[in-house]
Amino acid sequence: MKQDSSPASSPNSDALAEDLVYDRIVDALIDKNLRPGERLNEAKLANAFNTPRSRVRRALNRLMNERLVRFEMHRGAFVSLPSIKEAYDVFETRLHIEAAVARIACERINSDGIATLREHLQLEHEVYDDHRPSVNRISGDFHVLLAELTGNEELTAIVRPIIRRFCIIQSLYERSSGVLCLxxxxxTLVDLIEAGDAEAAATEMMEHCKHIFYSLDLSEKRRSEANIYGIGEDNLNKQ
Ligand SMILES: [Zn+2]
Ligand SMILES: [Zn+2]
Incomplete structure (x- = not known):
């Protein structure tokens, strides 16, 4: 689980350090510190993260494979803008994976796990009440935490990037009328998981995912409003 203030780097593992650079950039996308179309200066990022440029480049390559970043010849890396089709694809995938997470969580999670989840709810409410920009990210972390608590690392590895991409889509396409308190x-989900009611938990999870998704304004109009740096239509359509 990632908190508001994670350490800048881990001296022990190169792989982890690269993961952290990747995580930080994704967090900045979710928190809207980096906006669609914004240029990602490799040297500046390396400086900011106190890490070699090669590591930043590898993180950017990963983000490019996930279509969150695009490269332009002779110009470098830019934040891209997930398309409406991509949003629907991520949502559909999330819906079914998360129902499975809820079912497995009902079988596995013990009272310590339930306590950990309830602690996270506390953090979510604080972040929401303070109107912190990290609200979507912290809400998303609930779902990653739930997957982690199943103890199934394969499942967690599938869930984590889906939640991240969903959070970015959520941040970009949410209505200006405001952020949901989730x-x-x-x-309710934690209560159902604690009660061990797998079918009810899976249904509640799917309703929750739909509630978030259908609250978004998935229109080309909203998409062009989010595109404050004016990514060309060619580039928008390519995604
Ligand atoms: Zn949620
Ligand atoms: Zn509330």
Whole structure:
């Protein structure tokens, strides 16, 4: 689970350090510190993360494979803007994977796990009440935490990037009328998981995912509003 303030780097593992660079860039996308179309200066990022440029480049390559970053010849890396089709694809995938997470969680999670989840709900409410920009990310972390608590690392490895991409889509396409407070729905989920009611938990999870997704304004109009740096239509359509 990632908190608001994770350490800048880990001296022990190169792989982890690269993961952290990747995580930080993704977090900046979710928190809207980096906006669609914004240029990603490799040297500046390396400086900011106190890490070699080669590591930043590898993180950017990963983000490019996930279509969150695009490269332009002689110009470098830019934040891209997930398309409406991509949003639907990510949503559909998330819906079914998360139902499975909820079912497995009901079989596996013990009272310590339930306590960990309830602690996270506390954090979510604080972040929401303070109107912190990290609200979507912290809400998303609930789902990654739930997957982690199943103890199934393969499942977690599938869930984590889906949640991240969904959070970015959520941040970009959410209505200007405001951010949802999802802590109560998360609370209901934790209650059902604690009760071990797998079918009810899976249904609640899917309803929760739909609630978030259908609250978004998935229109070309919203997409062009989010495109404050004016990514060309050619580039928009390519994604
Ligand atoms: Zn949620
Ligand atoms: Zn609330």
């Amino acid at each position: 802590t109560h729905e998360h609370g």
